[in-house]
Amino acid sequence: MDSVARRLNELFVPIHEVAYMADEPNEELQALGYEGYWPLYFASRSAPLGRVPAEVVDALFYNFAPGEVAACVPSCWEVATPEAVLAARERGCVKALRGILAELADSPVVARAAELFLKAAFSVPVEGRILFAGLRSLPVPEEPVARLWHAATLLREHRGDGHLTALVAAGINGQESHVLQALMWDMKARDFGRLDPLGDEQLDAVLDGLRQRGLVDDDGWFTPAGRKLRNEIEELTDELAAPAYACLAPDEVDELVTGLVPIVEKVNAARPF
Template identity: 60%
Template sequence: MTETKPSGALARRLYGLNEPIALVPYAAPEPTAEVMALGYRNYWDTYFAGRAAPLGRVPAEVVHAIFYNFADGEVARHIPHVWDIATPEAVLAARERGCAAAVRRILADQAESPGVARAADLATKAATGAPIEGRALFAGLRTLPVPDEPVARLWHAANLLREHRGDGHVAALVSEGIGGLESHALHAVSQGMPAEKFGRIHHLPPATLAEVAEGMRARGLIDDAGRITEIGRETKERIESLTDDLAAPAYATLTPTELDQLIADLEPLAAAFDAVGSE
């Protein structure tokens, strides 16, 4: 049976089961298509509109601060422009429709199973009982109504838990003095990949990438060849460990029996999403 007090290790395990579901709006075609149908011009319009909509019509600077890991000016290419095309409320409704459709397609026959309804209920209980203090994006999501339909509720809960963890991850990065672009670079080099080849930053100007690398070298996070150092690896491990610890309180409202049930119900669902890359 799962331990009484949720730990960082348990939060990491549940992250592995929850994340494939929560990735649907960024990987599956249905959510993008639904939001694009409102009149948007490209995927990144739908990304910023869909993810920032719970915050309302806030300035680009606020979205940049909360999202944390975009280069200067990238958010401003989309915010506030996206709100001249559709309201946050319309975007949220379209995103939910698209995500529910994608989840239903991926799960196929499992979509109507008792396990989906149980997982949706238990994940919702965890997500709506999680602390909101210091978690701006999660707090915005908490103001949204919980869908009645089990498939839509499953995705909604997964999204809540993902952004709760994400807000905690930003706090962990800040505590270690790792900036948004550095977070991408540190992740890349920890995987043995040259930072400048990583998908989220490879498009940036060489001068920007060089500045990020120079700052990381000055702190001993990478060596002269751009490889992660022991200091860099220890820093990355502290960030991930603190992220897990900060995510754990989301599961404190569930009993050990409920946690075991949530894990058991999520495992086959996560496997279905992993099999198709959440697409």
């Protein structure tokens, strides 16, 4: 059986990801004056940290190609303040979720799931979880759909911070992590969109480094050692996420799963990818 951390990850991630897959958050951010996708992405995701330098965002986001973050940070703060960006992002995500969920948006399940997710998110310390700590410093919204999205975002970034810890512990850098993810999805590295910013020579250098460590073969696919390491990273990510859910009784976990499955099915059905 999958761990509680893995089971709940499959529920809160789709809710959080309306921030990236729906039009409404982008439209709200574009209304502030942002043009193009990446400036509004870096502004909205790093806004809980305030006006930090590109080097900080680059280190925290971990897996962007050299220069991607600096092209947008700190210039993104010339368009709008972090506070305005956070408000626009939340408005857009709530609009998107309400449009997707229709009558389910006002069901008691939404409010109850938000309550349980928030219970989990506020039950653990923030040490070593920089983005999670920034998000937890923000006011929790009152409106139920906004609370659910905010709670899902807290748990997503809590897990994400732990995942970076697992990658660093395994000696996997940002671009290598993209390659390993592509291979987990049975996709060649060059076909993985997040590796597009790398030229052929740069990507070859990343693959060569993994090859020298016995993690990929001559054709660019996993070796047994590479697959084992990537599975171990995911297992450690689960372990690092697990303390957030220790506060939930088994019947509360079952309540979350039962209540959120139809909601998440609607969200997944609306995904454009």
